[in-house]
Amino acid sequence: MISNSTPEAHAETANILDGRSVADRLIANVGHAVKNSIARGQRPPGLAVVLVGNDPASDVYVGNKVKACARAGLVSRDFRLPHGSDQKSLLALIDDLNADPEIDGILVQLPLPGHMDELDVTRRIDPDKDVDGFHPVNVGRLALRDPGLRPCTPRGVMTLLNAYDLDPKASRAVVVGASNIVGRPLALELLLAGATVSIAHRFTEDLKSLVEQAEYLFVAVGKSGIVRSEWIASGTVVVDIGIHRDDDGRLRGDLEFDDVRQRAAWLTPVPGGVGPMTVATLMQNTAEANGLVVRAP
């Protein structure tokens, strides 16, 4: 049971949700499934990663995804289009990849340059190859309790909780941030898992009282200082999904790790929490799009 008592009442510091080690296990499980499939004479799963432009952060994320493919035994194909490319050429590339029998998964790194329409691009991907889970069919299936390919960060968060036997069923879960990539699909995942879910966003009044009530708190704002550590009740399970560089160049999340650690029962670090889970889940989704069965880590 949680309480809004002083941090001293929760005498111990939070347990760490070690996303890096769970992600390593998940990638190893993907690797086993791929090896067995190859031994049965099948080709390895193939992932196409498409990056438009040269945003440095996107470049790092795409590099991590390509490296993870090698670790999991997947084949990756990396496509770079110049920033000024027109949407027509991106759609033509997606058409080719949709038709390519050696490609099981297609990922177009977001954000796209401003002259492109992300929804149009996402809609063009074959839903059965949409390993990001962003196509309206896959988002709709998740909403209707019939999940197909599921967005990687939300699914990765659920896998991480599950790996520590943390079950949000019947709990009060609060998601701060309502993006298409994280907040909205995470709320759907939590609903599917039986939590009572609130989503906070830029128009939410009294964020403090929502946060105070959370037994499970998920923060995906993309900037620090919105959710204050002292609002978090003693004993809460806290998942920090933000990642950015502070003025000293250090990677950090949306929350003050050291302060939250004195209050929460469980907490994800940044880096080493949700980030590796997102990448590992992309490997899992690609293997599953190929028809493989991947064991939970």
Ligand code: GUN
């Ligand atoms: N940009 C930030 N996160 C993601 C993600 O999970 N998938 C894609 N395609 N782009 C992103």
